[in-house]
Amino acid sequence: MTKLYICPKCGTEQQLIKNGLSKKQVQRYYCKSCKKTFILNNSPIKYLKTSEHTFKKFIGYMVDDVTLSVIARNLKIDIKTAHYYRYLVFHSLMNYQDEVRLNGIILIDETFIRIRDKKYKLIRQDGLDYRGLSFNQLCVITLIDLGGTCIAKISSRAMAMPEDYKRLCNINIESVERFVHDGNPKQKQFMNQYKCELIDPRREPTELYSTDYIDSFHSNLKRYLFKHCGYRIKNIQHYLNFFVYRYNHLSIENIENHRQHIIAKNKMIEDLHIRIMKNTKTINYKNYLNDKGITDILK
Numbered sequence: 001m002t003k004l005y006i007c008p009k010c011g012t013e014q015q016l017i018k019n020g021l022s023k024k025q026v027q028r029y030y031c032k033s034c035k036k037t038f039i040l041n042n043s044p045i046k047y048l049k050t051s052e053h054t055f056k057k058f059i060g061y062m063v064d065d066v067t068l069s070v071i072a073r074n075l076k077i078d079i080k081t082a083h084y085y086r087y088l089v090f091h092s093l094m095n096y097q098d099e100v101r102l103n104g105i106i107l108i109d110e111t112f113i114r115i116r117d118k119k120y121k122l123i124r125q126d127g128l129d130y131r132g133l134s135f136n137q138l139c140v141i142t143l144i145d146l147g148g149t150c151i152a153k154i155s156s157r158a159m160a161m162p163e164d165y166k167r168l169c170n171i172n173i174e175s176v177e178r179f180v181h182d183g184n185p186k187q188k189q190f191m192n193q194y195k196c197e198l199i200d201p202r203r204e205p206t207e208l209y210s211t212d213y214i215d216s217f218h219s220n221l222k223r224y225l226f227k228h229c230g231y232r233i234k235n236i237q238h239y240l241n242f243f244v245y246r247y248n249h250l251s252i253e254n255i256e257n258h259r260q261h262i263i264a265k266n267k268m269i270e271d272l273h274i275r276i277m278k279n280t281k282t283i284n285y286k287n288y289l290n291d292k293g294i295t296d297i298l299k
Contacts (some may be wrong), residue, residue, distance in 0.1 A: 010034035044088050044281045050077065052273075058085050059269045063246060065227060087288045090238035092275040096245050097153060101174040102145045107214040108181050108191070110160055111221065112137040117233045120298040134158060138236065138297070141168055142221075144214050148251025152221060152240045154294055165190035180209050220247070234293030 007016070012033045019030035019037050030037050045055060054075055061071040072082040115121050115136045122135050135157040141164065144150035151172050155164035165187065178197035181187050191198055201209045224243050225231070231239055246268065253264040283291075 007031040007034060007036070007038075010036070044091070044276055044279050044283070048085075050075075050081075055085065056269055056273055058082070059089060059272050060265065062086065062089060062242070063265050063268050063272075065224065067227070084288055087238075087283070087291070088276055089272060090235070090242060091283065091288075092272065092279055093238075093241040093245050096241050097151050098171055100149060100151050100172050100244070100248065102143055102149055102151070102172050103175050104145050104147070104177050106143055106145050106173070106176050106179055107211060108141075108143050108179055108187055109211060109214045109218070110155075110184070111140050111142060111218045113140060113225070113236065114138075115157075115233055115298070120233060138233075138294075139164075140221075140240065141165060142214060142217060143169060143172065144217055146213075149248050150217060150244055150251075152244050154237050154240065154297060156297060160186060162186050162189035166193070180211065180214075182211055217247075232293070234295050234298060235291070237294050 010031065010033055012031075016029040016031055019028045022028055022039060026039050028037050028039055045052075048055060050058075054077075058071060058075060061074070066074075068082045068086060069079060071077075072079045075082075077085075115138060137158060139155045139158060139160045140152050141155050141160055142150065142152045151169070153168045155161075155168060169190070173194070176194050176196050178199055179187075179191045179194070180199045180201065181191065183200045183202060188198065199209050201207075201211055221240075221243060225236075225239060228239060249268050249271075250261075250264055253260065253267075255261045255264055
């Protein structure tokens with residue numbers, strides 16, 4: 001029986017016929033137009049020279065927050081190859097945060113990341129830096145519920161506006177019982193659309209609520225970025241996506257001992273590998289560095 005596909009060799013639409021199996025028992029096809037045989041595999045790791053086992057070990061090192069130079073040395077691969085592998089992981093999580101759903105009591109806040117790249121840094125006419133909360137800082141909107149599920153998204157330079165909160169966070173809020181915030185008026189304009197209780201712990205006489213939980217989340221986030229301090233600022237959202245993915249998975253598992261921690265990490269490795277395999281190959285080793293990232297915000 002024949003099926004209609006696009007030939008990856010000549011690009012023409014032809015009826016392809018089955019042409020046996022590969023050594024790994026994968027179906028091969030034969031193109032009547034260019035008379036070439038091939039395997040219909042569009043996964044990003046199709047042409048990787050390393051084995052699947054080595055690639056999973058690479059993902060495991062990333063989950064353990066090991067630096068790229070150490071990963072490359074341990075796996076005996078070139079540092080450029082390690083950069084490409086990491087981007088494959090980042091690319092698979094590009095839309096992950098849109099899948100996250102927050103429920104119940106939600107803490108909302110923002111944190112800031114300084115722009116140190118001279119290419120994107122704004123300088124005053126007298127050559128000095130802007131003082132205070134300037135446009136040389138990126139605002140990261142963070143939300144986390146009491147179940148440990150969180151999001152962290154780059155919104156803009158300096159302070160985020162209510163429209164930024166709505167654009168980035170509305171998709172993530174499934175059902176909210178009450179918001180816990182720090183009194184930011186921009187956040188209040190965003191939260192008012194949900195018709196729920198708004199709690200500012202600084203003005204709460206019972207001291208039942210606190211922002212310590214989300215402050216601790218910010219500390220973990222900054223610690224993670226500091227460990228990878230050589231990152232390009234345009235790729236910062238990729239790092240946030242990976243951090244949020246790992247944080248959410250470890251929170252869901254309710255880890256109580258080291259054995260459960262290892263099991264949770266193995267689940268993450270398998271899940272990431274499946275995500276990468278499901279992606280269609282749109283980048284390669286030569287053009288992955290051309291990813292624009294958040295340059296639209298930086299410019």
